[in-house]
Amino acid sequence: MTAGGPLWITGASAVCSAGRTAEAAWQAARAGRSGIGPIVAWNAAGWPCEVAGEIAGFDARDFVPDRKLHKLLSRMDMLGLHAAHQALADSGLLGFRDSLPEGERPRFNERCAVLAASGGATYSNQYDFFTLLSVAHGGLKSFGEELTSTVSPMWLLRTLPNNVLCYAGVQTGFKGPNANFTSHSVSGFLAVREALRLLADGKADRAIVVGYDSPVEPQTVLYFAGLGLLARDAVRSFDAGRDGCLLGEGAAALVIETADAASRRGAEPRGEIIGAGTATEAEGILAIGDEGEAVRRAIEECLAEASLEPDRVSMIAAHGNGTVPSDASEGRALLEVFGIEGPPVTGFKWATGHLMGASAILEAVLALLSLEHGEAPGIAGLRRLDPSLTGLRVSPSVQPIEGDTGVVVSRGFGGSAAALALRASRRG
C-alpha cells in the first residue's frame, strides 16, 4: 500500500464538546471530564433524552470569520471548515505554499487532495419550509405559488452534503483529487483510505482530510430514543450496565503528506498512517451480528496492510458506542484478534458523544494524541466490565501506553466497519 514511501501526518485538529482544540479535548478526556451536558440547541427538558455533546456557547464567528458565509453554511459545515483550517495551521502547509514563487503555486494546489467525511443530509435544514407550509395551508398548489417569496433562494446550497469540500477548496485554492463520503460513521476512514491511495498512487502529494457532523437535532434524538439507542445520562462503553449512546457534534481533520513532499518543505511528522481496512456485515441498516465479524475483518485487513502483528499494537481506540449489542460484538472481535490481555483499549464517546460522520477522524486524532502523550485516557463511566468481555483491557483510569502504534475502530449503519493503524512520531 505504502510502497511509494511513508505517509506522514503533519497536521491534526479537533473541535468537539470536550474541547475546542485537539489538545484541549484530549486533556479533558485524560482528566475524566466529559463534554456531555444538557441540550441547549432547543428546550429538551422532559425529552426522552436531555443530554448531548454540544459545543458550548456556539457562535458562528468563532469558527468562520467570513460573515458572508454564515448564511450559506450550516452549523456542521462551519465546524468542518474550522477543523480543516486548524489542521492546515498545525501543518504550516499554507504558509509554505505562499512562500513559493507565484508560478509554482497552481501546480502545488493541483497536487493537494481534499477529502471529506460528511454527516450528509440533516432533518433541520427542512425546517426552513415551515413558514411556507403555514402559508400554503396544506395545499401543494399554493406551496408552489408562494415558494419563491417565502424561502431563501440559497436554501438548496445550504443543504449540500459536500459544502465543506467545496469551501475548503475555495478558501485554500486546493484543486486536486477529491471525494466526499457520506457513509455514516465509517466515512472518516474511507476518506483517509482514499487519501492514502491517492498519495501512494502518485495522484497527489498531500491531502487534507476532514470529518464533520452535527447530529444533535430534535428528530434525530427522537428517532434514536425510539430505537432504544440512547443512554440516560452517560456513555459507558463496555460496562456491564451500559444503556446506550449519546449524540455529539464536532469536527476533526488530518493533513497527510508523502514523507518525500513533507521533508522537502522541512516539515516534521507528527505520525504516520500505516494501514486501513474496511468490511461490511450486510444484514441491514441497524442489524449487528453477535460476533463483530465485520469489525474483525476490517482490523485484520488493516493489520495486513500495515504489515503489523497484533502484538505490536500499543493501544486500541475502540468504537465503543455504549449500546449493548455493538460493544459486546466489538469487544468479542477485539478479543479474537488481539487475545486476552492485549494492548490497552480505550474509547472517547463518553467524553464527546457520538459524532457520527465526524467520529472516525476525531477518534483517530485523539488516539494520535494518546500515543504522543504515552497515555490512554480511561473510560470515565466504566464501573464493571461486561462479564462476556473478560480480558479486554479497558479501564476507568488512565493507562500507560508502551510503544507508538495504535489501531482505531469505527462502525457505521449498514453493518459497516473500518479500522485505521497509525504510529506517532513524537513522544512525551
Next chain:
Amino acid sequence: MTGRRRVAITGLGLVTPLGNDVASTWNGLMDGRSGVGPITVFDASGFPTRIAAEVRNFDPDAAGDRKLLKLAGRQHRFALAAAAQAIAAAGAAPTKRDGARWGCVVGSGMISADFSALEELHRRFVKDDRLNDGLLGREGLSSVADPIEFCRTQTVAGLSLLTHRFGIRGYTATVHTACASGGQALGTALNAIRAGWADRILAGGFDSMVHPLGLSGFCLLGALSTDNDSPQTASRPFDRTRNGFVLGEGAGFLVLEEWEAARRRDARIYAELAGDGNSLSSYRITDSHPSGDGPIQAMSWSLEDAGVEPRDVGYINAHGTSTPMNDRSECRAIEAVFGPEARMVPVSSTKSQLGHLIAAAGAVEAAICALTIHHGRAPGTMNLHNPDPECALDFIPNRTRAGAVRVALTNSFGFGGSNNCLVLRAPEAAR
C-alpha cells in the same frame, strides 16, 4: 503503472425516464425520444417549473421482497431494480464464499426525507413557524419517531439495502458530490479494485429529486427550464436558447470486475473502465470557471490515468446540463484538452432526452458510454436547432451516429465544484 489491475464492465442496469431497463433506455436514446413531461408524481401546478423527466410505469414492488421494500424510498427502489439487472447481466452474483471480496459504491442524493413526514411534523408540532419543543418532547416519541421512516431517510439507506439484498460484505461506500456523485462513485470503485480492496464491485448512482422539496430547491436557484408548455424540447444543451436543466430521476448500476477474473469466467465485457480523473474547481459553489478550469484537469487526468491520448477518443458524453454557464464552460474545457482537433470529437449530451438525474447522472451516462462502445453507435444531442456560437463542437445534433468507438469519455460536474471524468475503452482495444 505496470502490473496495475485492470477493470472490466461486465454488467449494466438502468432505470431511467426512457425505460426501466437497459434495452428500453437504449432504444429510447436511439429513437431520439424525450423522457420529459408534465410532473405527475405530485401536484406541481403552482411551481415555476412543472415538468420533469420521470420514471414511468415502474413497478415499485418488483425490486425486492416486502420486508426489504418497507425500508426503501422511491430512489432506493430504482437502485435495487437497476442493481438486480446489472448483476443478472454480469452472470456473477455474490455468494457466501466470495461476498467479502465484493464491494458496493454508490452515489446517493442530497435529500432523503419524505415530504409527507415534514408536513405531518408541521401540522402537529409547529406553532408560529417554529417547532413546539415541549409538545414534541412529550408526544414525539409515539408519533414522529417511526423507525421505518428513520431507516429510509438515512444517507446510507440505499447502500445498506443493496448490500443486504445481494450479500455484499467487502468494501462499501456512499459518496456525495452533488451532480458528480455517480461518476465519483464509479471512479472510487475503479480504484478500489485496482488497489485490491475488492475483486468485484456493484457501483452506481440513484436519485429522485422529483418531489416538492427537490423541485423547490432548484426552482429557488432558478436553475430549471420553465418551458412548461414544451417539455420535450425544454432540455436543449448547447442550444443558444437553452434556459436551464430539466430535473430527472432514476438509477444506473454497473458491475465492475477485475479484468483477469472476468476473463477467466468468460464474462461478456462491455468495455474497460480505464481511467478516472477528479478535480476541484475551487471557484464558486454552482459554477465552474468560464475558462473551463477545473473540468480541464478532470479530463486531462482521466486520460493520463487511462494512458490514452486525446486523439484516441471517439465519443464524449458531456455533462451538458443545458444551463447557460455549464455548457459554455464545458466547451472551453473540451477545447483546451483536445486542442485544434476538438471539433473532430463527437460530443453529445443525453440529458437532452433523459433530463438531469443528479446523483445518478454520472453512473447512467457511464453505462451509456459502455453501450455506445458495445453497439458501435453514439447517441446524439436532441433539440439542438440554434447552435450557440460559444459552443462550437460536433454535438451529433438531433440524430445518432454509427461507427466504432474505441475510447469514450463521460463528464460529471457537481455543485460544490467537484468534477469527474471517466474513460471507457473498447474491450478489444484493451490489449
